[in-house]
């Protein structure tokens with residue numbers, strides 16, 4: 001059995017602007033090395049909230065969250081910044097690429113705040129673009145790229161420095177079905193090479209690619225039974 | 235502690251990366267950057283052009299200042315009394331002063347009739363008559379176009395001779411020397427005609443006679459007689475001579491003598507530069523304020539537009555201090571570039587205006603450098619608040635957008 005990489009214990013999140021919203025009710029969840037977890041559920045269910053807490057983009061209001069055995073909720077912000085920047089990679093629905101910079105410069109940005117020399121960042125960025133089959137567009141302005149190509153640049157940015165976990169929030173939300181398959185194949189390949197992946201989606205077609213299936217509804221997180229998991233074997 | 239356990243590096247941003255990021259952000263949005271820096275550009279241009287044009291003008295004033303007039307000092311009686319200060323001994327004391335080249339006495343008589351002939355048909359001209367000794371004549375230096383000037387013989391022997399300004403000679407119909415003209419009813423021989431003077435331009439409308447000839451005329455004159463001592467100094471010695479002339483001419487009572495010196499070209503230049511520099515300072519403080527506010531406003535507005543970008547940077551591992559430094563670097567860089575561009579613009583304005591007027595442009599590098607530095611300061615100051623605000627942006631907004 002592989003080592004626990006991420007461990008949520010009694011994690012909950014509520015918002016308090018106006019009437020309190022319990023976006024996430026107390027949750028236990030464990031993500032292991034090499035997992036491919038897909039998180040599904042209707043809109044407003046709390047999927048993004050769960051991913052933000054897992055990715056250390058946001059703090060929970062209660063509970064404890066350990067990364068490789070190190071508690072993060074009550075730790076210094078600088079520790080969360082370091083884990084987020086060096087262990088995690090993020091892919092967002094909106095691509096979040098910077099205009100006015102080439103594709104490879106956007107990929108490099110993912111490694112900017114780390115002790116990686118500029119030349120090595122360029123080499124890693126080019127390798128990552130090659131991995132997503134976009135080496136030939138390395139110096140293109142993202143505004144001239146198609147949606148699918150932009151998301152591949154974003155994936156290259158997330159994986160360039162080999163993160164321990166790749167978090168994707170609705171990675172295909174802005175793509176047509178052809179590009180969606182393309183991106184899902186790419187994520188599947190990464191997982192096959194050992195990448196730990198957590199994908200949030202409201203699309204069951206996307207969710208089906210996952211190995212583990214977590215369902216969120218009204219802030220309640222439930223993992224689908226193992227039996228369902230094995231269906232994917234086919 | 236936790237970082238070491240997980241084998242994580244300390245998040246960091248090198249200065250080279252910081253500057254590169256700031257530059258990419260500015261260069262990636264040229265229109266936004268230009269608009270943000272506009273206030274600083276205009277402010278710096280106004281500063282450099284104002285100072286540049288004022289130095290150019292001051293230089294011009296000092297340059298075109300009449301060098302002859304600047305060596306001219308005049309002493310006259312403060313009261314109507316016996317002119318002991320015009321006597322040869324007084325003039326000799328004055329002549330020994332350092333910086334005095336030549337000096338002499340003058341007596342200026344009120345206008346009186348001067349004519350070519352006496353009797354019927356004569357048309358006298360009402361003309362001022364001045365008695366000048368050899369020294370005063372040397373100071374005035376008339377340009378003789380016909381005949382000759384007086385010499386010491388004419389003066390000491392009180393010879394009845396005159397020198398006529400060309401305009402008076404024409405008016406009287408005198409076209410050669412050796413003929414007589416009448417002042418009141420006494421004849422004088424015309425020995426010279428002059429058309430210009432080096433000093434004392436009022437001599438151009440005055441009939442000149444030897445000092446000794448004018449003395450008895452003054453004694454009989456009914457109108458106001460003016461007396462003075464005219465001095466030509468060494469270049470640059472006018473102020474010094476002016477300060478000592480009264481004492482040299484009237485040692486027993488210097489207050490009897492009033493001395494007129496030309497304005498000091500250096501003082502004049504400093505006065506112009508001083509007043510324009512004060513104006514420029516006020517102008518540039520206002521411009522600097524406008525520049526700071528405009529960068530500050532644009533940067534604050536930019537933070538809202540860049541929320542997603544800042545969230546992304548935080549998501550990929552930027553600490554709040556990295557966000558702060560980058561935004562400060564951006565506004566400072568923008569202020570510096572704006573200041574530099576404005577300084578260049580100001581120099582261009584100075585040179586173009588100067589050349590268009592045929593002046594020698596005076597451009598001060600220090601002014602251009604301080605305009606650039608002021609731009610940098612404005613950028614830094616303007617960035618503080620928006621940069622601090624940007625550090626409040628949470629990484630989660632990278633997903634929310």
Ligand SMILES: Nc1ncnc2c1ncn2[C@@H]1O[C@H](COP(=O)(O)OP(=O)(O)O)[C@@H](O)[C@H]1O
Pocket residue numbers: 015016017021022023041042043044045046047048049050
């Ligand atoms: N910043 C916030 N402030 C207040 N309520 C929020 C905020 N973010 C999310 N919520 C609420 O929390 C709930 C879960 O949101 P989210 O996790 O984004 O849902 P999902 O990603 O499943 O669509 C929703 O009801 C949403 O309105």
Ligand SMILES: [Mg+2]
Pocket residue numbers: 047048049
């Ligand atoms: Mg969501």
